[in-house]
Amino acid sequence: MSALYIHIPLCRSRCFYCDFYSTTGPERKELLLDGICKEMNLRQNYLQGEPVRTIYFGGGTPSLLSAKEIERVLTEAFKTFDCHPEEITLEANPDDLSPDYVRSLRATPVNRISIGIQSFQDADLKQINRRHSASQAINAVKTCRDAGFDNLSIDLIYGLPGQTLEQWKKNLQIAVDLQAPHISAYHLTYEKGTEFFRQWKQGIISPVEESLSEEMFKTLKRTLQESGLQQYEISNFARPGMESKHNSSYWNDVPYIGLGPSAHSYNRISRQWNISDIHGYLEALRKGNPFYETEKPDKNTRYNDFVITSLRTSAGIEIALIKSKFGEKPLAYCLQNAKTFIDRHLLELKEGRLRLTEEGMFISDGIMAELLQVD
Numbered sequence: 019m020s021a022l023y024i025h026i027p028l029c030r031s032r033c034f035y036c037d038f039y040s041t042t043g044p045e046r047k048e049l050l051l052d053g054i055c056k057e058m059n060l061r062q063n064y065l066q067g068e069p070v071r072t073i074y075f076g077g078g079t080p081s082l083l084s085a086k087e088i089e090r091v092l093t094e095a096f097k098t099f100d101c102h103p104e105e106i107t108l109e110a111n112p113d114d115l116s117p118d119y120v121r122s123l124r125a126t127p128v129n130r131i132s133i134g135i136q137s138f139q140d141a142d143l144k145q146i147n148r149r150h151s152a153s154q155a156i157n158a159v160k161t162c163r164d165a166g167f168d169n170l171s172i173d174l175i176y177g178l179p180g181q182t183l184e185q186w187k188k189n190l191q192i193a194v195d196l197q198a199p200h201i202s203a204y205h206l207t208y209e210k211g212t213e214f215f216r217q218w219k220q221g222i223i224s225p226v227e228e229s230l231s232e233e234m235f236k237t238l239k240r241t242l243q244e245s246g247l248q249q250y251e252i253s254n255f256a257r258p259g260m261e262s263k264h265n266s267s268y269w270n271d272v273p274y275i276g277l278g279p280s281a282h283s284y285n286r287i288s289r290q291w292n293i294s295d296i297h298g299y300l301e302a303l304r305k306g307n308p309f310y311e312t313e314k315p316d317k318n319t320r321y322n323d324f325v326i327t328s329l330r331t332s333a334g335i336e337i338a339l340i341k342s343k344f345g346e347k348p349l350a351y352c353l354q355n356a357k358t359f360i361d362r363h364l365l366e367l368k369e370g371r372l373r374l375t376e377e378g379m380f381i382s383d384g385i386m387a388e389l390l391q392v393d
């Protein structure tokens with residue numbers, strides 16, 4: 019089984035926290051789609067014949083594509099790869115999800131919509147430079163559901179400058195009341211190159227206190243669990259059976275091909291990443307030049323990737339797999355370094371699995387760093 023990711027690096031405007039590669043020039047849409055279809059043909063052997071089980075249009079803003087343009091890309095994918103997708107997701111911005119547009123999407127094979135809501139409060143949306151309003155966000159969920167899209171995900175962001183616990187609780191309550199079967203919630207991070215990073219460095223805004231961040235994370239977990247959404251990854255919650263199949267592939271060593279500028283690919287032999295520049299990507303394709311870089315991960319890198327991706331999930335790391343995939347030494351290394359965190363109740367070792375506890379999830383990056391092997 020494998021996964022197909024299509025990156026649409028086009029946005030109407032830039033959100034202040036976002037460091038994904040995208041450009042605000044939608045006039046290049048046609049050329050971009052030509053390029054993506056060409057890339058599919060050039061790289062049709064990358065997945066080595068593994069059937070494609072999930073397709074994901076990510077961005078950028080894939081909801082800038084019309085239903086016809088989505089159909090075009092999917093038709094090419096179905097011709098090029100051995101496609102049997104159980105799940106085809108489109109990331110969408112609420113302001114694009116008009117009843118007409120959503121109805122047109124229903125006529126395509128897309129069967130899951132991931133809505134970039136981020137907050138249900140107008141002041142937050144203005145602060146992060148989103149284009150939609152709180153009422154558009156709520157209407158977008160209802161519109162999708164009315165059109166028959168039951169497989170919906172909502173993206174939220176928390177830990178915004180000045181955000182209070184009460185405001186975060188309110189956001190969560192609205193998400194719960196809307197009965198979204200899947201919610202992804204990410205704590206704000208200040209990434210270099212973003213507007214928020216600049217404002218932080220200039221002292222215009224400041225990160226929330228760590229104790230508040232922790233309280234927000236615990237509230238997130240508790241609120242969603244009480245409403246029937248189980249945490250299956252640090253930032254992802256779903257009703258049973260509604261977990262994202264596509265994102266789960268990344269955490270379960272499933273090969274994937276990423277198409278479009280800045281997209282990444284992995285086929286258990288190599289990792290590849292495309293040029294993060296739409297102009298450079300299209301030029302390279304036109305001239306027949308390389309448009310991606312490749313690396314063949316060594317055993318250490320593969321062990322590190324395995325630890326990072328497995329530990330992010332609620333299922334954790336299957337200890338026996340470390341031994342079978344990488345040998346005795348990495349297993350001993352992992353267990354030895356995990357011990358101090360187990361003693362501090364930040365990790366737990368149960369039924370052959372090493373997992374982050376709730377406290378551990380909050381400081382997961384630091385724990386993972388200690389379990390990684392360095393040359």
Ligand code: SF4
Nearest residue numbers: 029032033036077078
């Ligand atoms: S968050 Fe989404 S819409 Fe906003 S700039 Fe990033 S990719 Fe574009």
